[in-house]
Amino acid sequence: MxxxxxxxxxxxxxxxxxxxxxxxxxxxxxxxxxxxxxxxxxxxxxxxxxxxxxxxxxxxxxxxxxxxxxxxxxxxxxxxxxxxxxxxxxxxxxxxxxxxxxxxxxxxxxxxxxxxxxxxxxxxxxxxxxxxxxxxxxxxxxxxxxxxxxxxxxxxxxxxxxxxxxxxxxxxxxxxxxxxxxxxxxxxxxxxxxxxxxxxxxxxxxxxxxxxxxxxxxxxxxxxxxxxxxxxxxxxxxxxxxxxxxxxxxxxxxxxxxxxxxxxxxxxxxxxxxxxxxxxTLHRYSAFPYVLRLLYTADMMIGAAMWNAKQTGLDKLQSVREKLADLVCYREGINAHLTASIAMAEKSPGGLLMPQQSMLYAGRVFACSQLPAMMHIARELCGGQICITPNADAFDAEGSGKWLNKFYSLNDQWQADDRRKLLAFARDLLNSDYAGHRLTFVQFAQAPHFNHLAAVYNSFDFAGPLDFVKKSAGLSDRIDGAKS
The missing domain is CATH 2.40.110.10 (Butyryl-CoA Dehydrogenase, subunit A, domain 2)
Structure with missing residues (x-):
């Protein structure tokens, strides 16, 4: 049921x-x-x-x-x-x-x-x-x-x-x-x-x-x-x-x-x-939905940054587009690891289909370790107003509201209310107590970074690179490339 x-x-x-x-x-x-x-x-x-x-x-x-x-x-x-x-x-x-x-x-x-x-x-x-x-x-x-x-x-x-x-x-x-x-x-x-x-x-x-x-x-x-x-x-x-x-x-x-x-x-x-x-073996399946959540965090950062750039016309600048592209690469990097881990999925000892382990764990390292830098890029694109904009009550009040509505209205498309909503969303996503809490949560919720790296090390097949270098360097047959 x-x-x-x-x-x-x-x-x-x-x-x-x-x-x-x-x-x-x-x-x-x-x-x-x-x-x-x-x-x-x-x-x-x-x-x-x-x-x-x-x-x-x-x-x-x-x-x-x-x-x-x-x-x-x-x-x-x-x-x-x-x-x-x-x-x-x-x-x-x-x-x-x-x-x-x-x-x-x-x-x-x-x-x-x-x-x-x-x-x-x-x-x-x-x-x-x-x-x-x-x-x-x-x-x-x-x-x-x-x-x-x-x-x-x-x-x-x-x-x-x-x-x-x-x-x-x-x-x-x-x-x-x-x-x-x-x-x-x-x-x-x-x-x-x-x-x-x-x-x-x-x-x-x-x-x-x-x-x-x-x-x-x-x-x-x-x-x-x-x-x-x-x-x-x-x-x-x-x-x-x-x-x-x-x-x-x-x-x-x-x-x-x-x-x-x-x-x-x-x-x-x-x-x-x-x-x-x-x-x-604890995270061989659970790492997948955990990393998948960060794909949606990336989408929120891209959306908030892109709307902030569009509302002021800065999306036309090459330097802004390059920073947006950095966010896109982060998002698509997460997506690529998840997609590949399914495409290369392997049968588990219990007969289930588990995502390809080294690809999944490498994706977790990428998604978690790069998040702080991506949040800062999103802050740059959203601009300083996400940390100085007054609260909603100030926009409603008769005395302060007329000035805030004047200076936060950009054109017929972007009036003060929508602009304030976007800035409040970006602030809560990137700058608030909640945003800081979520960032720390990501770093530790599925074990700290050194454990993430250990999972990659333990799941990766080193035999291929070892054998490749053994042959390329002409090493003797006494060396067994498959052994650690």
Missing amino acids: IRTGEEYKQGIRDGREVWVDGERVKDVTSHPALKPIIDIRARIYDMAHEERYSGDLTYVEGNERHSTFYRPPQEQKDWHDKIKAVDQVMKDIGGVVTRVGDETIGEMWSLTDGRDVLAEIDPRFAANIDRHIRAVIEKDIFHVSANTDPKGDRSLPPQQQDPDLMVHVTRETDAGIIIRGAKYETAAAYADQAYLKPTVGAWANEKLSDYAVGCIVKMGARGVKHICRGGFANRSSARDYPLANRFDEVEALVVFDDVLIPWEDVFFYRHTRAAQFVRS
Whole structure:
């Protein structure tokens, strides 16, 4: 089945413990900091029921309709269908939202690929993987991911400081394991469940560790506490900050205070080899929708910069066109990596079709590492007025409004109101607190840059370049170009 927006909202009105700015939230669906993004997620659910969208956002299997986002990819068409579904959503909501479920279900598919390895290490939990993947599909669950711990002093192992700084198992019971600790999670306060996995490096040469645990945590479970950062929504007028007031995906420090995880929700436990294996393959699918989101960020920067250049006639200048071309190259570079990763897609160990790994990971490095420079180019093209333009109330006021409307009107086509709207949009996209937050989010949301580069290194086939140089340089046959 596919849920409606109201069914989704009702599902998260489960008495969960959520705190925002020191206040215990009574209803997450109506709290000012959370309501806008929850409404967006509900809208995505409702879109799947509308005739104009249902063909792209859903598929039918066994007389049941399911979400296109959660369909395990078996062929190239499945990936193209997912791209089309994302395109429909982004254009309908008019912005970019990263955490809606499709970018985290891929981490579950990675578990499928490692099912045999995990079963070899500990056969108790392999069936849990299959069941949970089906549950997400059949129940249309809003599923997020829990990666980063507070960590504390990283020069010390967790056992030599407060053990709760990293999530760990405190004891086993007949019903399941009991966990303590905390994770930073985006969208946790308004999601159904999270896939919790460890941070690699919590152990040294240990084969077994209470910190090596992977499981599903229900976000409304007893002992789960969501301590959210203050939201950007409703801090100021939506007319002045149109993106921050609609698309802020609120993060939380999610505290696990003796939370029971039933055995059927455990994927691996104690074996550090299992945890390391899972982390090494975690993003082989989820990196795709994550990078795809940045394509829409690039489109917003191009659109904002191009409209600002057009309104003043600067789009005719060669120097302006060159900067716009830089933005286009960035956008098309992302598109090329994504397109090539599908065209060169390969079968995974679990029988799914995964994007070609080195191409996908190289695209992630390109998209994330170049974003700061592209944002600055967009700022240059939008000009200094994005940081000095008064707010909307000043344009409305009788005393100041007549002057602002005079000096912000350019011609019959560009009157002050449209120009102010464009400048406010560009400011929120490039200069605001929300813009800075999003930039930092991109740098770390799927691990920091050095991990991105490590993924490229580990997925690239070096045999070709080594063999090419061996032959070109006339190196002896004693050298094996395929070995590292």
